[in-house]
Amino acid sequence: MYRGKGDPNHTSYLNKQDGFSTSGTILFYVDGIKESQGIGYNKTSRIVGPSEIELSITSESVTLLIDLESRTLVPHFAEIDYLDEERPLVIVQAAKSLEHNKRYAVALVDAADLDGNKLKPSEYLIRLLDEDDSRTLPEKERRRGSYYHNTILPHLYNAAPWLGDDSTIQILFDFHTASVDGQLGNTRKIVEGSVNVVTDEHWGGWGDHNVRVLDVINDDMCLENGNDVGKIVHAEIDVPSFLMGSNGREKMLNMDDIRRGYTTNTSPFKIVIVIPCSLTRGTMPLRAVVDYGHGFLYSRKELLDTIFLHKLANREGYIMLASNWRGMCHLDLGLIIRAFVAEPNLLESLQANIMQGYGFKAAIQHFVRTHLLSMDFMNVKLGEEDADNVRFLFYGISQGGILGSAYTSLMSHSGILDGSIVSSSGTPLSLLMSRSTVFKAYQALLLMSLHNNRQVRIFVSFLQMTFDAIDGPMVGLAGKEDRFHDGEFKTLIQAGIGDPVVTTIGTGKTCANRDAFKDVILLVCVAPSGYYTHMTMNLLNSRLSFHYKKQWHEITTHQYFQAIQRKFMESHQ
Amino acid sequence: MNNETTVCITEIMYTNEFSMLPKNNVGTTTGGNNVHWCARQDVAFQEQLVSFINNNEFLDVCATDGCIREGAWC
Numbered sequence: 001m002y003r004g005k006g007d008p009n010h011t012s013y014l015n016k017q018d019g020f021s022t023s024g025t026i027l028f029y030v031d032g033i034k035e036s037q038g039i040g041y042n043k044t045s046r047i048v049g050p051s052e053i054e055l056s057i058t059s060e061s062v063t064l065l066i067d068l069e070s071r072t073l074v075p076h077f078a079e080i081d082y083l084d085e086e087r088p089l090v091i092v093q094a095a096k097s098l099e100h101n102k103r104y105a106v107a108l109v110d111a112a113d114l115d116g117n118k119l120k121p122s123e124y125l126i127r128l129l130d131e132d133d134s135r136t137l138p139e140k141e142r143r144r145g146s147y148y149h150n151t152i153l154p155h156l157y158n159a160a161p162w163l164g165d166d167s168t169i170q171i172l173f174d175f176h177t178a179s180v181d182g183q184l185g186n187t188r189k190i191v192e193g194s195v196n197v198v199t200d201e202h203w204g205g206w207g208d209h210n211v212r213v214l215d216v217i218n219d220d221m222c223l224e225n226g227n228d229v230g231k232i233v234h235a236e237i238d239v240p241s242f243l244m245g246s247n248g249r250e251k252m253l254n255m256d257d258i259r260r261g262y263t264t265n266t267s268p269f270k271i272v273i274v275i276p277c278s279l280t281r282g283t284m285p286l287r288a289v290v291d292y293g294h295g296f297l298y299s300r301k302e303l304l305d306t307i308f309l310h311k312l313a314n315r316e317g318y319i320m321l322a323s324n325w326r327g328m329c330h331l332d333l334g335l336i337i338r339a340f341v342a343e344p345n346l347l348e349s350l351q352a353n354i355m356q357g358y359g360f361k362a363a364i365q366h367f368v369r370t371h372l373l374s375m376d377f378m379n380v381k382l383g384e385e386d387a388d389n390v391r392f393l394f395y396g397i398s399q400g401g402i403l404g405s406a407y408t409s410l411m412s413h414s415g416i417l418d419g420s421i422v423s424s425s426g427t428p429l430s431l432l433m434s435r436s437t438v439f440k441a442y443q444a445l446l447l448m449s450l451h452n453n454r455q456v457r458i459f460v461s462f463l464q465m466t467f468d469a470i471d472g473p474m475v476g477l478a479g480k481e482d483r484f485h486d487g488e489f490k491t492l493i494q495a496g497i498g499d500p501v502v503t504t505i506g507t508g509k510t511c512a513n514r515d516a517f518k519d520v521i522l523l524v525c526v527a528p529s530g531y532y533t534h535m536t537m538n539l540l541n542s543r544l545s546f547h548y549k550k551q552w553h554e555i556t557t558h559q560y561f562q563a564i565q566r567k568f569m570e571s572h573q
Numbered sequence: 574m575n576n577e578t579t580v581c582i583t584e585i586m587y588t589n590e591f592s593m594l595p596k597n598n599v600g601t602t603t604g605g606n607n608v609h610w611c612a613r614q615d616v617a618f619q620e621q622l623v624s625f626i627n628n629n630e631f632l633d634v635c636a637t638d639g640c641i642r643e644g645a646w647c
Contacts, residue, residue: 079597080597082597082598082599083598083599091598287626287627288626288627290626308613308614308619312619312622312623316623316626316627318626391626391627391629393626395622421622421625421626423612424609424612424613434599434600435598435599436600437600440600489579491579491580491581492583492621493581493582493583494583494584494585494612494621494622495582495583495584495585495612496587496609496611496612496645497584497585497586497587497591497608498587498588498589498591498592498593498594498606498608498645499587499609500590500594500600500605500606500609501605502609503594503600504584507582507584510582
């Protein structure tokens with residue numbers, strides 16, 4: 001796909017993964033499907049989009065996603081890709097992220113062209129699906145044909161009993177998803193390792209030896225009319241680092257340290273702390289210390305520019321602080337551009353930096369929780385009663401919410417963070433990217449090394465394999481066995497329907513993935529009607545209360561899917 | 574099993590902006606809107622945020638159509 005000068009750099013680091021993405025887009029194409037918009041041969045089935053996911057496991061859908069272990073259909077949606085109208089693709093996206101270390105298959109069945117004739121499968125697929133003909137194929141492909149006949153097709157027909165001898169399979173392929181440890185293990189080890197290091201006696205606690213005040217601004221700021229900020233502290237703190245290499249942002253993970261879950265390396269990390277006038281003047285009790293996660297490729301400076309946060313902090317008695325998202329702040333833009341324009345192998349460093357960024361924030365959070373309020377530069381006087389009531393939370397908006405979902409998932413059992421608020425965010429990135437207004441610039445960068453937008457789409461799909469390790473709900477999913485179940489750590493998710501930067505289709509998927517926490521009850525206050533809202537509700541698959549058309553409803557969408565499936569089973573008996 | 578609600582999602586519908594969003598998988602080509610910026614400053618969202626931070630409680634701010642806005646003007 002590379003069209004730049006010289007030899008292409010390869011994303012060979014992806015080969016270290018032991019399976020495909022659990023949340024990436026699945027791509028294929030058959031000539032004629034764009035023109036017919038994916039209508040089925042029977043005129044009633046079709047490509048079902050995100051607003052009718054419930055139909056994706058019925059005979060209404062020409063695309064089928066099959067769980068080859070449970071022999072069931074997986075709710076999903078499909079779309080004709082409009083990123084490259086001349087070189088279209090069909091995108092299939094599971095309604096919620098696929099399970100780890102599991103085998104799935106994708107099928108296109110009985111789709112028609114514009115004239116109503118069945119689309120033709122490739123000659124090769126015809127041979128593969130013909131039991132006799134497939135025996136004449138080379139050994140490796142013969143085994144593949146055998147696997148199709150003996151495993152995939154029986155499972156497909158079991159899961160979709162409306163298919164018969166007259167059905168035409170036009171696309172069929174299978175894949176295996178990555179394991180939990182292969183996909184997310186390093187991220188978890190870095191965060192847990194960082195907390196372990198700073199709580200180890202060898203760390204020596206927090207103090208002058210690892211906390212340096214760079215600047216304090218408190219020159220009668222509260223005297224200015226309408227000013228909400230009483231003091232700003234810029235500080236630099238040494239934190240554990242699992243990175244190695246000295247070439248700017250081109251760091252790599254130190255796998256020896258990660259394997260043993262411990263490091264003696266440190267890195268200076270800057271934070272900014274905003275103390276409102278109500279606290280410097282003592283007119284309000286301190287209620288909370290809130291770590292703010294900044295937006296897309298910006299920096300901790302965003303906290304200083306965000307006036308509504310200052311007013312909120314002043315009114316309610318919050319100390320707010322911010323640090324850069326390592327890997328996704330303004331300092332990382334150069335590496336991202338280089339990766340997109342010519343050196344996609346640098347995405348491994350981007351991933352490593354983001355993983356480490358979560359570790360940096362975890363260490364900082366430990367400092368904030370245990371020592372910040374007693375530092376001399378803070379000059380915050382708390383009685384015992386106040387100190388017991390102070391809450392420590394994370395609040396991230398946009399990218400701050402996307403990365404914050406991952407970070408706070410990892411921190412939810414740490415005991416040093418009480419809860420999180422994620423706003424205007426979503427997942428997965430491969431689903432959200434082309435829908436976002438900020439995508440155009442990155443699309444242009446990618447087109448400097450790729451030939452066309454179909455290749456951009458393929459690249460973005462592969463990119464998800466890089467992002468899986470740092471994408472919020474995926475990280476949460478990995479911990480479903482032991483996290484989020486204590487009922488103490490809570491998450492508030494807020495989103496605006498109509499958001500063109502991070503569309504709420506991703507918010508819906510975030511919620512869908514949250515349902516992995518089986519005992520968690522989701523309180524959903526969705527506004528009535530709407531395309532993405534509908535999808536959000538369809539994606540949710542947990543014990544669910546939702547507010548719709550001025551009434552509270554109690555239902556699980558799993559029950560909903562089952563009811564729909566039962567209805568169609570009955571109609572085809 | 575703990576039955577306490579641990580995750581809450583709240584969405585505010587911005588009717589005008591939502592109606593202008595493309596219904597396919599490609600972002601708008603006619604420029605953006607203010608939903609991304611206005612949502613975080615919405616009074617209902619801030620009220621819910623404060624309740625969560627101060628009391629660890631999820632406030633239902635959508636009762637009686639409290640989560641519908643004609644447009645994102647902030």
